[in-house]
Every structure is written in structure tokens, then in C-alpha cells.
Amino acid sequence: MGEPAAESVGSAPLRRMPQQARSKARLARVLEAAERLLVDEGVEALTTTRVAAEAKVSIGSLYQYLPDRDAIIDALASGYFSKLEALMEGFVQGAAEQRWEDPVGVLVDAYAGLYRTEHGFRALWFGSGLTERTRAADREHKLRMADGIGRVLLALGVARDDDALGRACHAAVLTADALAQEAFRRSPEGDAELLEEAKVMLRGYLAALEERYGDPRGQ
Numbered sequence: 001m002g003e004p005a006a007e008s009v010g011s012a013p014l015r016r017m018p019q020q021a022r023s024k025a026r027l028a029r030v031l032e033a034a035e036r037l038l039v040d041e042g043v044e045a046l047t048t049t050r051v052a053a054e055a056k057v058s059i060g061s062l063y064q065y066l067p068d069r070d071a072i073i074d075a076l077a078s079g080y081f082s083k084l085e086a087l088m089e090g091f092v093q094g095a096a097e098q099r100w101e102d103p104v105g106v107l108v109d110a111y112a113g114l115y116r117t118e119h120g121f122r123a124l125w126f127g128s129g130l131t132e133r134t135r136a137a138d139r140e141h142k143l144r145m146a147d148g149i150g151r152v153l154l155a156l157g158v159a160r161d162d163d164a165l166g167r168a169c170h171a172a173v174l175t176a177d178a179l180a181q182e183a184f185r186r187s188p189e190g191d192a193e194l195l196e197e198a199k200v201m202l203r204g205y206l207a208a209l210e211e212r213y214g215d216p217r218g219q
Helices: 021-041 048-055 059-063 069-098 103-117 119-126 132-156 163-186 192-213
Strands: 007-009 012-014
Touching: 021 048, 021 059, 021 069, 021 119, 048 059, 048 069, 069 103, 069 119, 069 132, 103 119, 103 132, 103 163, 103 192, 119 163, 132 163, 163 192
Parallel strands: none
Antiparallel strands: 007 012
């Protein structure tokens, strides 16, 4: 009860926000160390003592920002969400400029690539240590990703901006996420056949959306 109120960066609770460049660099080093432990040893290794030792910082320095294992997990998850959402923002811009013939293929391939390179993301999601805060943040993250998909479709001119589009994009994100997770549970590189099936399914869904909306540019 006497502890300072937690502040947030994305979904990650911090006791306080780092202000100076040196403090920000120390926090980044702590999170890099936490990710190494997560990848090498799993969520169970993310004790404050182990993370502080791996980062070569004092336990007191770590406690300034991350009070316990849950806070470390939430901070790591927040970083992964930010990377995914930044990638989506790039797609929103690219869709209008490049006029993709196969948007499903572009998106699935790009996110599969991120799964392949972000070993910590896979270790966190496939483990059993997700916190309730992270699960709630993930639900909000998927809504933001669905909004991004909707903006991609609007940029491509294949949909109208309405509530039905939001629901459809959210369903597509949930489906794609489930299939991607299963593909990477089967293989570190992602089960190629399952990823292709995901593309077939999502292309069919996109075709149904295009049929639903007709030609929005002619409305």
C-alpha cells in the first residue's frame, strides 16, 4: 500500500518512468537480459534476482522500474506488441502506395518472419507464464491490429469503413494468430503447409468481404 503508484508504458507497469538517457539505457539492458533468460531457460528464470545478475545491475536498480516477475513479463510483452503494431503501421502506408495484388500473402509472410526472428515472443507465448495484465493487453493489442487490417483494406479500396468491417478484421486477426501460433509450435521455422492453409482461408475470407462490399470506390 505504501509503494509508489505504477506508471505504464504500453501494457507494462513501471514503478516510475526513466527520465535520463542513462536510466533508459539501464532499463533497456535489463529487458535485454530478461529476454535472454526467457529464450534460454523459460519464464521460470525471470526472477528479479536472476535478471539483475544477468543485466549486471543492482537489485535496487531493477526494483526502481520492475518490482517483480509479472512486471518483467508485462514489460517484455509490451515491447513485442509495439514491434507488431509498428510493422502494421508500415503496412497501412505500403498498401496505398504499392497496391498489393495479394495482401494476405504479404501480411502472413511478414508476420511469420517476425515469429522466426523474435525468439522471446515465441518463448513467452508458448510458455505458461502470461500474466492477467498481459492477457488483457493482448486482447487490446489484437483490436489495434484489427484496426490496422481495416485501414489496409480501406487503403486498397476493397471495403467501406463500417462496424461490419471492424468485426470481420477482428475475426481475421484472431484466426491468423491462432494458426500462426500452431504453425510455430510445430516448427521453429513455422509449419509451411499450415501457413499456406492460413493464406487460403484468409484469402477466401477477403474475397467474401469484397463480395459483401461490392466496389466501395463506386459507392
